[in-house]
Amino acid sequence: MEPRSGCPISAAVEVLGDRWSLLVLRDVVFADRRYFRALLTGSSEGIATNILADRLVRLVEAxxxxRGTAARGQRARYSLTEAGIRTVPVLCALGDWGLDWRPDSTELRAxxxxxxxxxxxxxxxLMDELRVHHLDAPPKPRDGPSPLERLRAADQP
Structure with missing residues (x-):
């Protein structure tokens, strides 16, 4: 994918700049939705199948x-690359801005x-843990619950 200009912000926006791409990444990162059906049914925003399919192709191409290979009749599993894992601070920054400046529901803030x-x-x-789950990196020693376990517990009512 050839960027429109040499600007790093423009190059990033070309890949991550539409809301659906960011929401798909959110769901892969924070909710461990790695299959098409899970991404489709788990989206509280109601993504359409054609939009989801398009964004998954775009994110893979970028x-x-x-996208894991799937035998006939099996589901393909999507995994984050290192570049995908490095979007976590971007997602966090967007969430910080949203917490401060946009109305939201209390149950989705946790x-x-x-x-x-x-x-x-x-x-x-969290990024280290994602590397274990998505890139098969060796786990680092940890005391107590993992970041993903803590985030999923925070999502529970």
Whole structure:
């Protein structure tokens, strides 16, 4: 994908600049939705099948996700690449802005408040855990629940 200009912000926006791409990434990162059906049915925003299919293709072509090979009758699993994992701080920054400047529902705030309160160290731990789940990296020793476990617990009512 050839960028329109040499501007790094423009290049990033070309890949991540539409709302559906960011929401698909959100669901892969924070909700571990890695299959088409899970992404489709788990989207509270109601993404259409053709839009989801298009965004998954775009994210794979951009090197943000990989699509696992699936035998006939099996589902393909999507995984984050290192570039995809490195979008986590961007998602966190967008969530911080949303917490501060946009109305939201109280039950949907908990995950992001945990990310904000945990700070950069928590985000780095989360990214390390995503590398284990998506890139088969060796796990790092940890005391207590993992960042993903804590985020999923925060999502529970």
């Amino acid at each position: 090197g943000i996700l990989t 995950r992001h408040e945990l990310l904000r309160d945990g700070g950069p160290a928590f985000v780095e731990e």
